[in-house]
Amino acid sequence: MAYRPLADEIRPQSLDQVVGQRHILGENGLLRRIIEGGNIPNLIFYGPSGTGKTTVANIIAQRTNRPLHRLNATTASISDIKDIIGDIGTLMAPEGVLLYLDEIQYFNKKQQQSLLEFMEDGRITLIASTTENPFFAVFGAVLSRATVFEFKQITAEDALPAVERGISIMEERLGAQVVCEDGVKEHIAWACGGDIRKAMNAIELLLSAARREQGKLLVSLEDAKTVAQKSAMRYDREGxxxxxxxxxxxxxxxxxxxxxxxxxxxxxxxxxxxxxxxxxxxxxxxxxxxxxxxxxxxxxxxxxxxxxxxxxxxxxxxxxxxxxxxxxAPKSNTSCMAIEAAMADVRRGRVGDIPRHLQNVHADSSGLEREQGYLYPHSFPGRWVDQQYLPDELKDARYYVYGENKTEQAAKRYWDEIKRKRE
Missing domain, CATH: 1.20.272.10 (Zinc Finger, Delta Prime; domain 3)
Structure with missing residues (x-):
């Protein structure tokens, strides 16, 4: 008999067996009602890997009379889509096809556009899955013709029954009772990071290498930690x-x-x-x-x-x-807001000529010699003198507003006092 991965063998055959996703597949979940109603629209499943997207697509395929085609966007091409389209309307697919497209974010715009006509008239019912935000990864015209459902990360509590079921299947395979140290099952459920496929792979490896004593398979917590180490970290630097x-x-x-x-x-x-x-x-x-x-x-x-x-x-x-x-620390975003406001004016073209008294002294040797008129603040009491620094058209602009914290209020009091004395 051919080898079958545990993750494939344990794959649910009904909506009730799907781990987690109660928000869409629970008793009154919208996706559950759509599936049970039998009128399947174009769907996009969005969420981390190992959370049931492919499983639910398989269950949908079992409930429709349309032939199911599967494509993975990482390897599929336009010719693969043309082959599927070629079957539509023939004896192979007289009423259209159900297309499950995994990792749709890897299809470029042209590839996604090739599906539009057939999605529009219903000859292709698309069920696409993606681990990336579909509102960024999926072409807008495809997105507008589909309903997006988010598959959320599975909790350790939800994963535990699947772990126990996986261990039971392995007991039958290996013909021996599995005896786990306290905490083994819980650790696997936690360490899989919501990815049931990872949990099943860990169980398969762990039990295949387990020590046999008196016809029993002994699984230690230390071995479980070694096999499942850092699996809980779901992280993609580009995702x-x-x-x-x-x-x-x-x-x-x-x-x-x-x-x-x-x-x-x-x-x-x-x-x-x-x-x-x-x-x-x-x-x-x-x-x-x-x-x-x-x-x-x-x-x-x-x-x-x-x-x-x-x-x-x-x-x-x-x-x-x-x-x-x-x-x-105390918080203030006054400088942040000030530079944003200043840059907004610059982007709008509100710049104006730099006042003559602020220009670089090289202007004095340009053949247009005239008195610059700059007032050097250090030559005045309080190291401040009233003069215009902004261009004429912005002379009344105010970008920085003192915050309410002690540091900024102290600075405000300092300058208010100096400027009051100079008025």
Whole structure:
């Protein structure tokens, strides 16, 4: 008998056997009602690998009389699509076909466009899956003709029954009772990171190498940890997970939640992505803490330099220090908002001529010699003198507004007092 991977053997045959996805496949879930109704529209399944997208597509195929064609966009071509289209209207597919297109994000615009006419008139019912955000990865015309359903990451609690079922199947295969140390099943369920395929692969490897004693297969927690180590980290430097974790780190620091910030830092470091963490930390020091605590910038820079010199795993120490500092520091985005406002004016063409008294002195030797009229602030009390710095058409523009924190309010009081005296 040919070898069959455990992950394939355990694949659900009904919606009730699908792990997780209760939000769309539960008793009143919309996708469940659509499938049970039998009138299948064009669908796009979006979510991490191993969460049931292909399984649900197979179940849908069992409920329709249309022939099922499968393509993987990583290897398929226009000719493969033409072959499928060629069957439509023939005895092979008199009522059209059901096309399951895996990893649709790898189809270019032309390849995706080739499906439009047949999706429009119903001769092709498309079920596409993608691990990337379809609103970025799928051509708009295809997206407008399909309904998107998000498959969410499976929790350890949801994965545990599948782990137990996988172990039972392996017991039958190997003809021996499996005895697991406490915590083995729970560790596999947790370490698979919501990917049931990973969990089944881990079980298959673990039990195939398990020690036999008195007709029993003994599975230790140590072996389980070795087989399933770091599987829980779902991370792709080019995919949504990369940007989601980086965004969550930044927003947690901005939101003054050190625990959440440390959690997302840990996820980046566990994936070995120290550079993304460093970029967000450096950015947050100026964008979110800013003028409320300007010393955060050199302190954070010192932490980053230490981390780069130390390398992982020791780099976690100064980076954690930087994250905690930023998360617990007072916040001000006044300088950030100020530069955004200034750049918006520049982009709109609001620039104007630089006032003569601010121009470089080289202008005085250009053949148009005239008195520059610049007032040197250090020559006046308080090191300040009232003169125009912005171009005439922007002379009343105000980009920077002092924040309410102690640092900026102290600076405001200082300059208000000096300027009041000079008026």
């Amino acid at each position: 949504d997970a990369h940007f989601d974790i980086a965004s969550a780190l930044m927003k947690s620091m901005r939101g003054s939640d050190p625990d959440a910030a440390l959690h997302y830092l840990a996820r980046l470091l566990e994936a070995g992505d120290m550079i993304t963490a460093i970029r967000r930390i450096l950015c947050s020091a100026s964008e979110d803490v800013g003028m409320a605590y300007p010393l955060a910038v050199p302190i954070v820079k010192a932490c980053v330099d230490n981390a780069l010199q130390l390398g992982l795993p020791e780099a976690k120490l100064p980076l954690a220090q930087a994250v905690v500092l930023l998360a617990t």
